[in-house]
Amino acid sequence: MTDTATTAGRSSPITIALAWLAVGIPLAWGVSQTIIKSLALFK
Amino acid sequence: MALLSFLDRERIIAHPGYSRWLVPPAALAIHLSIGQAYAFSVFNLPLSKLIGGTTSAPGDWQLSTLGWIFSIAIVFLGLSAAVWGAWLERVGPRKAMFVSACCFGAGWIIGALGIRTHQFWLLLLGYGVIGGIGLGLGYISPVSTLIKWFPDRPGMATGLAIMGFGGGAMIGSPLAVTLMNMFKASATHGLAETFIAMGIIYFLFMMIGVFLVRIPPPNWKPEGWKPSAAQQELVAVRQMHVSEAWRTTQFRLLWAVLFLNVTAGIGVLGQASAMIQEVFPGRISPAAAAGFVGLLSLANMIGRFFWSSTSDKIGRRHTYMIFFALGALLYFSVPTVGRMGSVVLFVSLYAVILSMYGGGFATIPAYLRDLFGTVEVGAIHGRLLTAWSAAGIVGPVLVNYIRQYQIAHGVPSAASYSTTMYIMAGLLVLGFIANALVHPLDQQQRAATRPLAA
Numbered sequence: 001m002t003d004t005a006t007t008a009g010r011s012s013p014i015t016i017a018l019a020w021l022a023v024g025i026p027l028a029w030g031v032s033q034t035i036i037k038s039l040a041l042f043k
Numbered sequence: 044m045a046l047l048s049f050l051d052r053e054r055i056i057a058h059p060g061y062s063r064w065l066v067p068p069a070a071l072a073i074h075l076s077i078g079q080a081y082a083f084s085v086f087n088l089p090l091s092k093l094i095g096g097t098t099s100a101p102g103d104w105q106l107s108t109l110g111w112i113f114s115i116a117i118v119f120l121g122l123s124a125a126v127w128g129a130w131l132e133r134v135g136p137r138k139a140m141f142v143s144a145c146c147f148g149a150g151w152i153i154g155a156l157g158i159r160t161h162q163f164w165l166l167l168l169g170y171g172v173i174g175g176i177g178l179g180l181g182y183i184s185p186v187s188t189l190i191k192w193f194p195d196r197p198g199m200a201t202g203l204a205i206m207g208f209g210g211g212a213m214i215g216s217p218l219a220v221t222l223m224n225m226f227k228a229s230a231t232h233g234l235a236e237t238f239i240a241m242g243i244i245y246f247l248f249m250m251i252g253v254f255l256v257r258i259p260p261p262n263w264k265p266e267g268w269k270p271s272a273a274q275q276e277l278v279a280v281r282q283m284h285v286s287e288a289w290r291t292t293q294f295r296l297l298w299a300v301l302f303l304n305v306t307a308g309i310g311v312l313g314q315a316s317a318m319i320q321e322v323f324p325g326r327i328s329p330a331a332a333a334g335f336v337g338l339l340s341l342a343n344m345i346g347r348f349f350w351s352s353t354s355d356k357i358g359r360r361h362t363y364m365i366f367f368a369l370g371a372l373l374y375f376s377v378p379t380v381g382r383m384g385s386v387v388l389f390v391s392l393y394a395v396i397l398s399m400y401g402g403g404f405a406t407i408p409a410y411l412r413d414l415f416g417t418v419e420v421g422a423i424h425g426r427l428l429t430a431w432s433a434a435g436i437v438g439p440v441l442v443n444y445i446r447q448y449q450i451a452h453g454v455p456s457a458a459s460y461s462t463t464m465y466i467m468a469g470l471l472v473l474g475f476i477a478n479a480l481v482h483p484l485d486q487q488q489r490a491a492t493r494p495l496a497a
Contacts, residue, residue: 010060019068022251023075023207030213034341038334041327041390 050253052135057257063192063265065255070185070204072252073140076245077147077181078211080120081340083113083170085219089234093161096232104163112171114435119175121432124183128425129285131180132418136188136256143181144249150174151242155235181249182208182428186408187421191259194417195268198359198409202351205405209344213337218244282416283484288423293414296481298430300363301407303474305434307370307467308400310442311393314460315339321457322381322389335390342394343401350402351409359410360481366399367475374468378461404431414484441466 048054087109094100131139153169156162185204193200222240226233288294311318316332327335354362373396380388407427412420442463449459 011062011065016062016064019065019251019255023068023071026214026248027071027075027207027210030210030215030217031341033217034213034337037330038338038341040331041334041338041386043331 047141050134050138050141052133052138052258055135055137055257056260057263061257063259066185066189066192066257067200067203069140069252069255070189071207072255073143073181073185073249074204074207075211075214076249077143077178078208079215079218079241079245080113080116080174080178081209081212082216082219083116085216086234089223089232090158090166093158093231093234102161108163112167115167115171116175116178117435118432119172120178120182121429121435123176123179124425124428125179126425127180128183128422129419131184131425132187132285132422135258136184137253139180139184140249140253140256143177143184144246144253145177146173147177147181147249148242148246150177151238151245155238155242158231158235158238179425179428183421183425185252185256186424187417187419188256188258190408190412190417190420191263193265194270195265196352196355197412198351198353198355198406199348201408202348202405205351205408206344206347206401208404209340209347209401212340213344215241282418283414283423285419285422285426288411288415288419289426291484293481293484294423294427296477297407297410297414298427299477300474300481301403301427302430302434302437303470303477304363304366304370304400304403305431306438306441307374307470307474308397308403309434309438310463310467311396312336312339312343312400313439314442314446314463315393318460319386319389322460323384323386324457326386335393338390339393339397342397346398346401347405349398351405354406354409359406359413360478362402362406363410363478364475366403367471367478370396370399371468371471371475374464374471377464378458381457381460414481 087106090109091099091104091106094103127139150169150171150173153173154166155169157165157167157169186201189200189204190197219237219241222237223233226236226240229236283291315336316329319335320327320329320332350362350366373392377389377392380392408420408424411423411427415423445463445466446456446459449462450456454462
């Protein structure tokens with residue numbers, strides 16, 4: 001159990017990246033939708 | 044049941060080599076889902092026209108009635124967190140997350156049945172009660188796990204998860220609109236189908252968290268990490284159980300701190316759209332006002348991560364001092380800024396206020412950990428969330444009542460917000476005093492029953 005995982009038997013960096021992408025992509029989509037909608041405020 | 048044995052606490056103790064950086068996405072999968080609750084209002088208008096179609100018809104649900112769904116969900120969030128917090132500590136985060144996903148998913152499906160049969164009580168039971176229990180269990184389930192995995196940065200770790208709750212509305216709102224448009228030809232104008240789809244989508248998304256989460260073995264700490272002198276001074280040297288913690292003055296003061304911070308913020312959030320349109324008449328369209336509400340949600344989300352991470356550096360007490368002192372000053376300035384006519388300044392001011400509202404939620408678990416230790420911090424946090432339930436009722440009632448009273452006495456609607464803001468500033472001053480009175484527990488108050496890293 002470490003900060004980073006590199007060797008066999010450890011959490012693979014790909015797994016870590018996929019886990020972050022799984023939550024990051026929907027969040028980024030939501031944030032982008034919010035910013036697009038909020039532009040109307042400054043028109 | 045053997046089939047569900049993968050949920051057992053013993054099965055999720057991390058093996059050597061497990062990266063603790065898998066725990067924040069697990070927590071985010073849960074919080075981004077249940078954070079949808081903040082966007083429930085997107086359904087209110089369509090639900091009020093179920094029979095009429097384009098306009099409300101006799102027999103359609105009133106908007107004021109529909110408002111109860113969100114309120115009940117928040118009440119059950121607080122109650123379930125308080126009641127099942129100790130159970131969560133016993134069974135571990137995976138089982139709690141699984142039950143949360145089942146409740147939240149089932150809440151949508153039962154709600155869909157309520158829509159299809161036009162039975163309000165079913166909708167309230169589904170999304171409000173059962174879904175609300177899912178919210179409460181989901182909200183607290185990853186918190187103590189994150190604190191145990193990140194003893195060096197507990198504020199940042201819990202801030203990351205609780206940031207997800209703030210961000211959930213930003214995903215939930217456009218997702219709901221997209222689904223309603225997709226199914227709009229149905230008998231319920233897409234509402235029942237949207238509820239079913241969202242129940243399934245959120246259940247599956249929450250399963251990502253269920254499968255990823257692990258707990259650290261006893262006595263685990265990050266490689267090479269030694270708590271600094273400042274960290275050692277802050278952190279409880281003994282662990283306190285929830286049954287003892289909630290009887291302490293410190294717990295009551297923190298309850299007041301959370302209650303006052305949330306009461307001030309939640310009242311403003313509920314009125315944000317109407318407020319900006321009335322303060323700047325003719326300059327802000329309803330679409331622009333919706334953009335304002337979206338920006339506030341963004342500030343709320345960013346504040347959760349920013350302020351809780353900052354609290355790792357400057358301490359929880361100082362962080363809340365900033366929330367209350369700066370918050371009171373900003374609330375007090377709102378009426379003047381409104382009169383000056385600067386939309387940008389008005390929006391910026393509210394963005395900072397809402398960032399501190401979110402920061403208040405995200406920093407409180409680490410504050411509890413500092414005072415009461417890590418062993419039952421999830422359960423203690425659960426009990427403290429009853430402050431949120433109380434504020435969820437008091438905040439909007441207080442704001443609406445003050446406003447109605449003033450308008451009834453001839454105050455113009457734009458000016459009616461001034462008194463509300465001054466009262467909110469007053470609440471934050473009370474919060475400042477409550478926070479100033481929070482001091483570490485003395486040795487005698489701490490239950491000397493378990494070692495620190497249990």
